[in-house]
Amino acid sequence: MSLRQFEYALAVAAEGSVTAAAEVLHVAQPSVSQQIRGLERELGVELFARTPTGLVPTAVGRAFLREAEAAVSAARRARATARAGAEELVGELVVAVQMGFGTRQLPVALDALRRRYPRLEVTVFEEPSSAELDRLCRRGVLDLTLMAACEQSPADAHHLGDEEFAVVLGAGHRQLDAERVELRELEGEPWVRFDRxxxxxxxxLNVLRENGLTPATAARVSQTATAVRWAAHGLGVTLVPASAVPDGHEHLVRPVFPVVSQPVIAVLRRGAGPAETALLELLRQQNWSSGSASVSSVS
Structure with a gap:
């Protein structure tokens, strides 16, 4: 097996076809097909199911691809370290963000990082599950992870600040007249919720239970921006980190009482290099203030 085969398999999984993967990789289609067939023969398993709509990773394939991604990321970091000069960084930085956190702060920090190191390639993805982020952190797949603190947070995590949560209401909602919405006043409201x-x-769920409320689910969504937009259209109310509210919806957002917030932490991979360290320092420089003097954490 080779890193090239790993990269080809990851590209096929991402694009859903050999043809599309070949275009992304800038190689001939037969080369990709040959490498995938050779990899499957060597492993003795079928990595992809051939369906009418394209190639889909099998259960074994998904497990293999997770390990392949870790190997490719490690190789890229090794190349970047070897090629890094005294005044310049090159290579790839893989950043994972827990969905909804650092929406305002991370782009500013990344912009400053790219201006400092223009040849550094940064890959960012959002992950809704804190358990999955914890698993990826422990496996060393991620260079830097931005997430809410939890019981499994590593001891060497860096606390950046707190994300305060706010409720988003529909146009004309009776609670828009309030400067701060008491959660108990939302009894009986339908909620736009997130994946289970x-x-x-x-x-x-924790917030509603602590305030004696039982959520009536109007809909479930996968993105904070979608939750805000659906709440704005009157489908139900929702609760999101205040910094995750898209532009144009601020007039429908109200802070809540009791105050709801979560500590935000950054986790670096072991043996972090200069790129990760630089991004951490830039994140520390951002404004993480919740804007409230009496903030209670929810874990």
Whole structure:
């Protein structure tokens, strides 16, 4: 097996076809097909199911691809370290963000990082599950992870600040007249919630239960921006990190009482290099203030 085969398999999984993967990789289609067939023969398993709509990873294939991604990321970091000069960083930085957190702060920090190191390639993805982020952190797949603190947070995590949560109401909602919405005043309201295994849905459930409320689910969504837009259209109310509210919806957002917030931490991979360290320092420089003097954490 080779890293090239790993990269080809990851590209096929991402694109769903050999043809599309070949275009992304800038190689001939037969080369990709040959490498995938050779890899499957060597492993003695079928990595992809051939369906009418394209190639889909099998259960074994998904497990293999997770390990392949770790190996490719490690190789890229090794190349970047070897090629890094005294005044320049090159290579790839893989950043994972727990969905909804650092929405305002991370882009500013990344912009400053790219201006400092223009040849550094940064890959960012959002992950709704804190358990999955914890698993990826422990396996060393991620260079830097931005997430809410939890019981499994590593001891060497860096606390950046707190994300305060706010409620989003529909146009004309009776609570828009209030400067701060008491959660108990939302008794009987339908809620726009998040995927069942997501950290944001866990926060919402904990908050409602602590305030004696039983959520009536109007809909479940996968993205904070979608939740805000659906709440704005009157489908139900929702609770999101205040910094995750898209532009144009601020007039429908109200802070809540009791105050709801979560500590935000950054986790670096072991043996972090200069790129990760630089991004951490830039994140520390951002404004993480919740804007409230009496903030209570929800875990």
């Amino acid at each position: 295994d997501s950290a944001l849905d866990g926060v919402l």
